[in-house]
Amino acid sequence: MAKKLFIPGPTDVSPDVFDAMSKPMIGHRGKEFGILLEDCVENLKRLMFTKNNIFVCPSSSTGLMEAAIRNCVKKRCLNVGNGAFSNRWHDITKANGKEADLLELEWGGAPTPDLIDEKLSTGNYDAITLVHNETSTGVTAPIYDIAEIVKDYDVSFLVDTVSSMAGIKVEVDKLGIDVCLFGVQKAMALPAGLAICSVSDKSLEKAKTVDNRGYYFDFLTYLKYWGKKQTPTTGAISIMQGLRYQLDKILNREGLENRFDRHRNMGELCRKWAKKNLDILPEEKYASDTVSCIKNTKEIDCNDLKQKLAEGGYIFANGYGKLADKTFRIAHMGDRTVDELKKYLDAIDEILGF
Numbered sequence: 055m056a057k058k059l060f061i062p063g064p065t066d067v068s069p070d071v072f073d074a075m076s077k078p079m080i081g082h083r084g085k086e087f088g089i090l091l092e093d094c095v096e097n098l099k100r101l102m103f104t105k106n107n108i109f110v111c112p113s114s115s116t117g118l119m120e121a122a123i124r125n126c127v128k129k130r131c132l133n134v135g136n137g138a139f140s141n142r143w144h145d146i147t148k149a150n151g152k153e154a155d156l157l158e159l160e161w162g163g164a165p166t167p168d169l170i171d172e173k174l175s176t177g178n179y180d181a182i183t184l185v186h187n188e189t190s191t192g193v194t195a196p197i198y199d200i201a202e203i204v205k206d207y208d209v210s211f212l213v214d215t216v217s218s219m220a221g222i223k224v225e226v227d228k229l230g231i232d233v234c235l236f237g238v239q240k241a242m243a244l245p246a247g248l249a250i251c252s253v254s255d256k257s258l259e260k261a262k263t264v265d266n267r268g269y270y271f272d273f274l275t276y277l278k279y280w281g282k283k284q285t286p287t288t289g290a291i292s293i294m295q296g297l298r299y300q301l302d303k304i305l306n307r308e309g310l311e312n313r314f315d316r317h318r319n320m321g322e323l324c325r326k327w328a329k330k331n332l333d334i335l336p337e338e339k340y341a342s343d344t345v346s347c348i349k350n351t352k353e354i355d356c357n358d359l360k361q362k363l364a365e366g367g368y369i370f371a372n373g374y375g376k377l378a379d380k381t382f383r384i385a386h387m388g389d390r391t392v393d394e395l396k397k398y399l400d401a402i403d404e405i406l407g408f
């Protein structure tokens with residue numbers, strides 16, 4: 055039997071989603087593909103609370119992080135780094151030859167609106183990057199407070215919602231997010247290989263004035279092809295068929311608010327368990343509802359725990375990067391249920407004698 059994934063991506067894909075994907079191939083320049091793309095885009099707008107253009111790209115999420123930088127940074131980018139993925143924004147910006155500064159924050163802490171305000175007020179920047187849900191540390195940024203600051207400046211607001219979209223509410227238009235991106239293999243619970251972003255009209259206008267947007271991820275090329283209800287290159291057709299099905303399930307069967315509630319309940323359950331037996335890394339009010347980062351206060355041998363959980367049919371997530379020995383993570387995202395999480399925590403209790 056397949057092992058249950060408690061890692062923060064990829065997440066398990068439900069059998070009915072796989073069924074929806076097992077359809078005959080269609081041509082990517084035909085009418086049927088256009089309908090598939092439009093169906094996906096319509097429902098993605100509901101999921102993301104946006105009227106912006108949406109692009110569906112055969113890529114992992116990191117590809118669209120690069121796209122956001124290539125299309126939207128002209129002068130200098132402020133990268134807010136409080137963990138591995140937010141620091142990745144900085145690496146990408148530099149790798150693409152753009153001017154950038156890293157606002158380096160403690161891992162496990164949340165980005166603070168005050169510090170962001172202070173940096174932006176220098177007038178040095180025309181773009182800012184943020185990770186909404188820092189998967190390496192289990193921290194959800196106070197994005198509504200940060201958005202209040204960002205909206206006072208003429209900057210492109212580029213936000214990674216890779217491990218939160220479809221698990222935690224992100225209202226793109228209300229927040230004024232210019233590029234909001236995510237991959238489908240985390241809280242969307244689809245197979246990896248497809249990334250999605252919304253792009254504001256303001257950013258599309260700006261992109262026209264940005265040199266070296268590259269070829270594969272040029273937003274203006276995506277916009278041009280959207281006019282024909284196509285994508286510039288061959289789409290990830292099977293995953294898109296899964297996406298159409300999964301979006302219908304999320305929006306019309308489970309319901310978005312119910313889905314957010316389910317994630318909140320799983321987050322609360324996991325935190326309660328962690329505080330009883332160990333501790334959590336972030337401050338409680340910033341702790342993520344899709345992934346918990348547990349402080350290893352009892353010097354548990356995580357590799358041994360991982361091995362024993364594997365024997366019980368589970369895939370365990372170690373800490374990320376420099377937190378590998380000090381923490382471990384429990385993902386509770388996608389189609390995972392409270393009951394499944396309870397069983398997983400019971401399995402850990404049994405192994406560790408909690």
Ligand SMILES: *Cc1c(COP(=O)(O)O)cnc(C)c1O
Binds near residue numbers: 114214216217
């Ligand atoms: C997983 C993850 C990424 C990287 O996603 P890929 O699809 O592997 O490129 C980026 N940001 C965050 C917050 C993530 O959790």
